[in-house]
Amino acid sequence: MTDPHDGTWVEGTAAELVADAMALGVEKVSTRMVADWVGDGLLASPGFRKSTRHGSDERVFSPEQRWLFTELLKARQRSSLKRIPHHTLTRMVLYLWLVEDTVVPTEQARRAWRTYARATGRHTGPGRRRLAQRVVEQLAHPEATYRQRRTALLLIEAGEKSKQPDWEKLSPVIAQLASPWLVPGTPRIERSLGPAWLPGTATQLVGMWWATQQVTELLLNKRIKEPVLDEVRAVFRASWSDYQARRAGMAAASGEYGRMFAPPASAEARIKETVEAFVGELAGVLGFITAAMEAADAGAVPERRSTPKRDPALGRPKSPVIHEPTIPDLSR
Structure with missing residues (x-):
């Protein structure tokens, strides 16, 4: 170049x-x-470029x-x-x-x-099916039934097709896929996913998918103003640089999950990873990740917002933004 x-x-x-x-x-x-x-x-x-008087x-x-x-x-x-x-x-x-x-x-x-x-999320029918199958394979507990797997597959596929997932249905279905013992009305104990130092539940993963979709809709409608983009970019540069310095150590400390922190193998993959990480930063600064995590703790789905709401402490989201790819690529 x-x-x-x-x-x-x-x-x-x-x-x-x-x-x-x-x-x-x-x-x-x-x-x-x-x-x-x-x-x-x-x-x-x-x-x-003005070059004449007229x-x-x-x-x-x-x-x-x-x-x-x-x-x-x-x-x-x-x-x-x-x-x-x-x-x-x-x-x-x-x-x-x-x-x-x-x-x-x-x-x-x-x-x-x-x-x-x-x-974002534009797939052919076969592409949506492959994506849904990959997510189900990643999240399903060995004891998950065929019906639980099938229900999750169809809901994910439908959500990708419409770009408007039914969060009220999807969240409990994904939770039961990962933790088949969950029964409505009983104590909520979900299986932990990911490395021990960065645990997450299936409900939280759905919340992250929701947060990403909220940001995507705002970007689509140009409802994030230029000054906010500039400010978040400055925050992102610092946090992304810090992650690059730490990712090798994260991989070493993550055992079988170490591959999640492996650096991209090509320039194109590096570009894709960086751009998608910035969307995650936006989701954090605009408060969507906080809303998603609070709702997940209550076993619920976040309320849809009509307008973006910036976190009062720009650059220090209430829920820390982790750039490493810790969730399935649900929005692609």
Whole structure:
């Protein structure tokens, strides 16, 4: 990857970006495509360049954005897939926004988060079935019955299809899948999942799924303002850096669960992990994780919020945000 600040990049119009693409051998490219990329957050909005007394020239993209456009096209060309979905390129844009400040402005990132949220949980029928089967296999107690497994599978699959899981039904079903001895009206003793130093219950895992979905809906509707995104990004950078320094020790202390803390094997996987971890940070700072954990302790489902509610102590959520992948990928 080249350096956007090496002095070789200059401002460019949409037409010049198209010329850059054609020079790379990209055939299906047009100024309409450039405009679509702006709308999806893959590019920032071009700025005005006034050079006469009577008006402005055609809008131009910054040198950094011209570089970004070229790098995204190169990444698309390197892929073995015939068609690269937008959400894959979107994660690259969001990763750049998370790790540095000079290429992707927050107004662009906000649109990119909307594109990311729009693609979240989008699966084909077979894909939803495989996801549901994987979750059931991960959570099911050896003594779970066929009926318990089947019920959980169908509810997860239905929730993925509608993107509106029935939390009132799903939470107790998942709890009984993991702890088959649970009976309504009796003392609630759930099986612990995960390493001994980071225990969790199936009810808490469903709560984390709920918290992630709440954040995804807010991102989809652009209801998280730019200043909040900037503040949470600053918190995330510190906590994510701390996790990277500690993850090897966490793996060593986790026995059979050590694989949960293994670093990603590829650059694409690292980008995906980082972007998803930021969604978890948002869920913590906006108070959704706290609400989920409090409800889980009571064996209930959190109440749906109509508006985001920031934690009064920004950066220090009441319920600590753990970035390590400790729950099944329920929202994918």
